[in-house]
Amino acid sequence: MFHNLKMFFQRLIPNLDEETWQSFLNLQQVxxxxxxxxxxxxxxxxxxxxxxxxxxxxxxxxxxxxxCIYNFFFENEYTGDYESFLxxxxxxxxxxxxxxxxxxxxxxxxxxxxxxxxxxxxxxGRLIAEAQFLRLTSRNASLLAExxxxxxxxxxxAKPQVIQRVPQYHIASYLGITPEALSRIRKRIR
Amino acid sequence: MFHNLKMFFQRLIPNLDEETWQSFLNLQQVxxxxxxxxxxxxxxxxxxxxxxxxxxxxxxxxxxxxxCIYNFFFENEYTGDYESFLxxxxxxxxxxxxxxxxxxxxxxxxxxxxxxxxxxxxxxGRLIAEAQFLRLTSRNASLLAExxxxxxxxxxxAKPQVIQRVPQYHIASYLGITPEALSRIRKRIR
DNA sequence: TATCTTTCTTAACCTCGATCAATTATAAAG
DNA sequence: CTTTATAATTGATCGAGGTTAAGAAAGATA
Numbered sequence: 001m002f003h004n005l006k007m008f009f010q011r012l013i014p015n016l017d018e019e020t021w022q023s024f025l026n027l028q029q030v031x032x033x034x035x036x037x038x039x040x041x042x043x044x045x046x047x048x049x050x051x052x053x054x055x056x057x058x059x060x061x062x063x064x065x066x067x068c069i070y071n072f073f074f075e076n077e078y079t080g081d082y083e084s085f086l087x088x089x090x091x092x093x094x095x096x097x098x099x100x101x102x103x104x105x106x107x108x109x110x111x112x113x114x115x116x117x118x119x120x121x122x123x124x125g126r127l128i129a130e131a132q133f134l135r136l137t138s139r140n141a142s143l144l145a146e147x148x149x150x151x152x153x154x155x156x157x158a159k160p161q162v163i164q165r166v167p168q169y170h171i172a173s174y175l176g177i178t179p180e181a182l183s184r185i186r187k188r189i190r
Numbered sequence: 191m192f193h194n195l196k197m198f199f200q201r202l203i204p205n206l207d208e209e210t211w212q213s214f215l216n217l218q219q220v221x222x223x224x225x226x227x228x229x230x231x232x233x234x235x236x237x238x239x240x241x242x243x244x245x246x247x248x249x250x251x252x253x254x255x256x257x258c259i260y261n262f263f264f265e266n267e268y269t270g271d272y273e274s275f276l277x278x279x280x281x282x283x284x285x286x287x288x289x290x291x292x293x294x295x296x297x298x299x300x301x302x303x304x305x306x307x308x309x310x311x312x313x314x315g316r317l318i319a320e321a322q323f324l325r326l327t328s329r330n331a332s333l334l335a336e337x338x339x340x341x342x343x344x345x346x347x348a349k350p351q352v353i354q355r356v357p358q359y360h361i362a363s364y365l366g367i368t369p370e371a372l373s374r375i376r377k378r379i380r
Numbered sequence: 381t382a383t384c385t386t387t388c389t390t391a392a393c394c395t396c397g398a399t400c401a402a403t404t405a406t407a408a409a410g
Numbered sequence: 411c412t413t414t415a416t417a418a419t420t421g422a423t424c425g426a427g428g429t430t431a432a433g434a435a436a437g438a439t440a
Contacts (some may be wrong), residue, residue: 128274136326143333
């Protein structure tokens with residue numbers, strides 16, 4: 001059941017002992033969501049992070065009625081409005097499933113408990129935060145230095161599953177352009 | 191001497207004890223750099239992070255001869271190619287002082303030592319990584335959802351010291367536009 | 381299979397930033 | 411103070427993406 005989750009943490013903290021792991025497992029809530037479900041709402045404080053056992057989600061927000069897609073997450077990744085989760089402030093982002101999902105959810109208080117009782121988890125927390133940071137760093141470079149067409153080409157080669165599993169108008173939003181523009185780019189490069 | 195540095199860490203970990211602090215201080219190297227000095231080079235593995243006691247720096251990289259500014263850092267902030275520092279890979283970014291600087295530098299090995307000997311520093315490390323993550327999150331939102339003109343206006347109100355202390359053509363690069371475009375934006379809005 | 385809905389494509393027109401080039405303003409150096 | 415280098419502005423042209431609107435293609439539903 002929790003095989004993927006265990007792999008995930010063993011890579012971060014190989015010296016994880018069985019007792020710590022069990023107390024961590026006790027905090028997990030297994031949830032199933034249908035495609036198209038909003039699992040985290042804009043404006044509400046987000047109390048959970050979710051490990052994606054199966055499925056895919058997208059992170060978005062609305063600015064004056066216009067929706068922006070910030071990211072897609074797939075199997076064996078953690079998702080959640082990490083910002084709201086950390087700051088305990090209302091979320092600026094929403095999260096919606098784009099496929100049927102199985103998630104392992106972890107509540108804020110549970111995680112803080114882990115941090116206090118099992119210092120090894122501070123390290124896992126640090127490594128996860130650092131990994132998120134690195135992910136955003138490259139996303140940033142892409143948005144700042146590349147033209148939409150380059151961004152699309154890089155996405156195709158770097159994350160083919162996004163191309164395969166996500167509708168095109170969401171990809172366009174993720175690239176910072178309109179669906180029409182993406183359609184033209186695709187026409188241009190073939 | 192290390193008053194600002196201490197304030198910085200006491201805000202993160204209030205329960206920091208004197209002995210831990212002293213062993214941390216022993217790792218600090220105080221450095222002075224003239225304006226225009228490259229303190230971290232693209233392509234080299236970056237072994238230090240620097241606390242800015244005085245001055246300002248910018249983070250940049252080159253893509254095919256073209257320079258891109260990613261960020262500016264000022265007093266009481268940590269700077270460094272955090273990515274290279276974490277991954278132990280050659281840096282994708284360079285860092286250059288844009289004013290005369292006094293820095294407190296911390297070496298990779300020293301920090302890992304702190305992590306191992308003083309678990310409380312794992313928490314500080316996590317909180318710093320999380321803060322970096324949050325900073326990048328808002329930068330991302332700005333690059334994805336805002337037009338250059340909005341980005342400039344937001345920068346003016348959110349970080350006035352950037353406007354005051356950084357030459358305009360660097361700000362333009364930071365906003366993802368040419369100096370000419372920024373000049374026109376400024377003309378347009380006054 | 382037929383119907384309805386969602387997604388993708390194409391076209392025409394418009395806007396803003398890029399580029400190239402020249403000029404003015406400001407700062408640094410002698 | 412004068413000279414030189416660096417920054418900032420302005421103008422003209424060009425192109426990629428935005429916008430609006432319509433139609434085609436693909437999926438979902440009955």
